[in-house]
Every structure is written in structure tokens, then in C-alpha cells.
Amino acid sequence: MRKALVLSLLTVVLGGCASVPAHRDISGVWINQAAIDAAANGGNLREALLAYGPNLEWDIDAKNATANYTNGFERxxxxxxxxxxxxxxxxxxGSGSTGLSLEGETLIQAETDAEPRQPFVRSQVNVASDAPLGTSFEAALNSAYMGGQWRVVSGAGQGNPVTFSADGQVKGLPNTQRYVLCLAGDCASMSGEYDSLWLQQGETGAAHIFVRDGRRLEIFQALDASAPDDMPQFYPGKREWVLEKLL
Known part of the structure; x- marks a missing residue:
């Protein structure tokens, strides 16, 4: 009888333990692949990010109980x-909360009153251990949206092959060494309805407006319509380049 009672109690205890779901380790960097895939179709960049955002990357450390995210302009x-x-x-x-869960290999950020449900996948991008939050998303986006082989169809360097690297380097575009796509924040506010990017040579750089239509990329000077003391309000000026994606 005593043996039967012990077995019965053990069954209850084990059954109770089995009813409590195990927590899988979600530590690591997770990126918004849906936004990247939408952008990779070659249309308006910010529309794709807004449609599948607003959050772009999570960095989670379950051991230390921290979970940080970026939406492109704030951590x-x-x-x-x-x-x-x-x-x-x-x-x-200081403000609110959100739920996270795993569905297979996908991290799901739960819907709240302020934000929609969003899926994230583990980043496969190699970045420096001290890279700022958002670097993995930017590198993956750069590869998907700007990667491949381009050619200058019109503008300085006509005929040049051009490559945009995942880490923000540019080769083949005259007087340009680096680029940064505008994702959100002040640069988005300043360019309004237009997509924009920053082009830099050495220590000198400037904002530009661009229009992407499939394999065609037009880059314009950014002219400022604001008053002297106001935040810049950019609109397209002279077209500087037309690029065609070959591969």
C-alpha cells in the first residue's frame, strides 16, 4: 500500500511538472525579416518598413533578463x-510591456494597443560583438535591398560597375565611399514622403533623395525647403545618377 501511495504521489508531481511549459532559450539577436523581404522587392523602402514594422531588431539575454529593441531611431x-x-x-x-513567444523557430512579438504582432528570425549576420543594436538588421537589409551588381546608366561615372556592400561601403560610384539608408527618425522626418540615403566621401557627406523601381535606382540631390531655423525639409533636386541592377 505504501509503495502504491508513493507511486501515486510521484505520478501527480511529475504530471504537474509536465503541465508547466519549458522555456526555450531566446537569447540572441532577432531581426525583422518580413520587412527586409518586402523591401527586397525593389519598391519604396520606408513603405516596406512601415508596413512590417515598426520594430526592426531585438537583442535578448535571458540569463541576465534583458530584452532590448530598436525601431531604427531609438534603443x-x-x-x-x-x-x-x-x-x-x-x-x-517607465512605460508598458509586451509579450514574446516562440512559434517554431520564429520569435513573435505580441500585438498591443500601440503595436501590431510582429515576427522575427535569428540573425545570420556576423557583426562585431560591440556593434550597436540594429547593426545586424541594417546589414541584412543592405544586402537584400542594395546588394548585387549595379551599373551607372546616367550621371558621373557612366558605365561604371557599382557595388553596395552590407557594411555600408560603396565601390564604383564617383566621389562616394560609404552610404547609409534612412530607416526612421529625424532623417525620415526631413525627407517626408521620399526615401533618402546619406552618401559620404572621407569626412564629407550629404543627404540624397532616391527612388527605387525594381532594378532601376535614381539618386537626386536633396534640396531644402525649410526656413533657416527650422528642421530641414528635403525634396528632390537635380538627378545625379541613374543605376541599373544587373545581377
């Missing part, structure tokens, strides 16, 4: 706590 830090259903709750310092 938001949160405290990661496990929930009874196997998911996680992220509480943000």
Missing part, C-alpha cells in the same frame, strides 16, 4: 521575465 531597454505559459513578458522602464 528601448526592457526587463525579461518568464511567464507560466512558456512565453516571456518584457517590461520597459
Amino acid at each position: 528601448v531597454e526592457g526587463k525579461l521575465l518568464p511567464e507560466d505559459d512558456g512565453g516571456w513578458q518584457v517590461s520597459f522602464y
